[in-house]
Amino acid sequence: MTKRNPVSFLREEYQDIVAKGFDWKPPTLQGPAGPRARYNGKEVLVLCANNYLNLANHPKLKQASIDATEKYGAGSGSVRPIAGDMEIHLECERRVARFKHMEAALLYMSGFAANAGLLGPLAGGEVDVVLTDELNHGSIIDGLRLSKAERIIYKHNDLADLDRALQEAERKSAKRIMVVTDGVFSMDGDIAPLPGIVKAAEEHGALVYVDDAHGEGVLGQGGRGCVDHFGLTGRVQVEIGTFSKALGVVGGYAAGSKDLRSFALNKSRSWLLSAAPAPAVAGASIAAIELLEKEPQHVQRLWENTRYWKQQLQQLGFDTGRSETPIVPVMLGESHVAKKFSERLFDHGVFALPIVFPMVARDKARIRTIMNAGLTRQDLDQALEGFAAVGRELKVIR
Ligand SMILES: Cc1ncc(COP(=O)(O)O)c(C=O)c1O
Known part of the structure; x- marks a missing residue:
């Protein structure tokens, strides 16, 4: 009788997740959470954190x-x-x-x-x-x-x-x-x-x-x-x-x-x-x-940014799904597109992770952007340039 290996499933199941492309590799945040932060040695605009009002480092x-x-x-x-x-x-x-x-x-x-x-x-x-x-x-x-x-x-x-x-x-x-x-x-x-x-x-x-x-x-x-x-x-x-x-x-x-x-x-x-x-x-x-x-102005600022962000994304031709709040998904379809999109955004100095199956349906992969009250108009325009460039490169928009 072959002896059972009690831990072999750990690697097997992980490898299976990797093979299907559903594994998480969280990047490392090298400082406080904020709308501009340092991830994996690079200063980026953060477009996907839950830190809506920029209070995490207040x-x-x-x-x-x-x-x-x-x-x-x-x-x-x-x-x-x-x-x-x-x-x-x-x-x-x-x-x-x-x-x-x-x-x-x-x-x-x-x-x-x-x-x-x-x-x-x-x-x-x-x-x-x-x-x-x-x-x-x-x-x-x-x-x-x-x-x-x-x-x-x-x-x-x-x-x-x-x-x-x-x-x-x-x-x-x-x-x-x-x-x-x-x-x-x-x-x-x-x-x-x-x-x-x-x-x-x-x-x-x-x-x-x-x-x-x-x-x-x-x-x-x-x-x-x-x-x-x-x-x-x-x-x-x-x-x-x-x-x-x-x-x-x-x-x-x-x-x-x-x-x-x-x-x-x-x-x-x-x-x-x-x-x-x-x-x-x-x-x-x-x-x-x-x-x-x-200080209700933090919430007001969040909504000003949200309105601008969503409107500009839509004007560029992106599909923002059924968003009614500062959670603004950019719908991309296939998970490999969403993953590539996120990687290329990072090259453009924008941090926004992809959301793929099983969190959402297989054909509903997306970049889920979350607005932040601490982003300036200049930051948003810079992020929009990144989204526009990657969107065109990956033929998501024209
Ligand atoms: C709807 C909802 N409920 C609960 C939670 C969990 O909150 P916490 O981070 O405090 O565990 C989350 C966070 O992802 C959420 O989105």
Whole structure:
């Protein structure tokens, strides 16, 4: 009998990924994240980071993280239920709740951890039904895998199909019904039709759960997010957020009622069994929220750039898909075209990675650009020159 090699699959599976061209080779960032940054030894314009408002290296956030470290130390010491809440975590939760116009919030290590730990308990029973948009984020998909509820997947942003799914849930005599959607869809930059979703959910007594990772800092008054953008405050029961994108830090949260917070705190295993974020993270996150409350010009600047960028790309002849936000995909089709496009952009001093299957359908590969408030008009024009040159070279535009 040949002896089994317990680790041979590691290389085999990796080689298979490489052969199919789906492997990731993240370049190295040699300094702070920003709209202009140094990657692999080259200064480039960054057109694909989630750092929408250019806060990741903001002096106020850096100072707040230093101050929090000085006062509370480098680590939180433990899991909160075991060794207690730090004042700074509670303060951060109060600030999040106030910012989101919700009663309460609970911090998680990441937005991923919030979805992974909260969806299961919320849809916890065999007689529960969860309706989920087919393009929801992977962390929602994984969170729902931990749920005992039945899942009904409805067509992307399709209210008629959602209605069909709600009727189906009623027929199954569901005890609890929950509708789960991204606020802004991260691959296409389109926005969930929340007014229709909320109306339909209200008719069926369903809970609405919105993951607004790409909406906060971007949509709504002062960047309060997608729910605020549609004037639906008070009608969405759970909002998931992250500090890792527009807010420039890292870490996630769930915002909702005080009941939601107590429920999550006692039932969500990614909270109960995982350490609290470092004090520096909580401190910087508080500073980010404060900055948004006091300086709405960051959000305005992001949108000015977005309008210009999208209009100019379209004028050049690029297809920007169904983007309604600062996520602006440049649709290219085949993955090898998207990869080549990204490589050639880098030669032109523009950093924007390709998004290929399995993240998107095989024939829907793209360069996903994400606008940044810190890019100047000159930067955008320079980046546009790069896109135009590569687009013509690869015969994507004429
Ligand atoms: C819709 C959505 N939800 C959740 C996450 C995860 O957020 P975090 O980076 O805080 O884990 C992301 C990030 O990719 C996202 O796009």
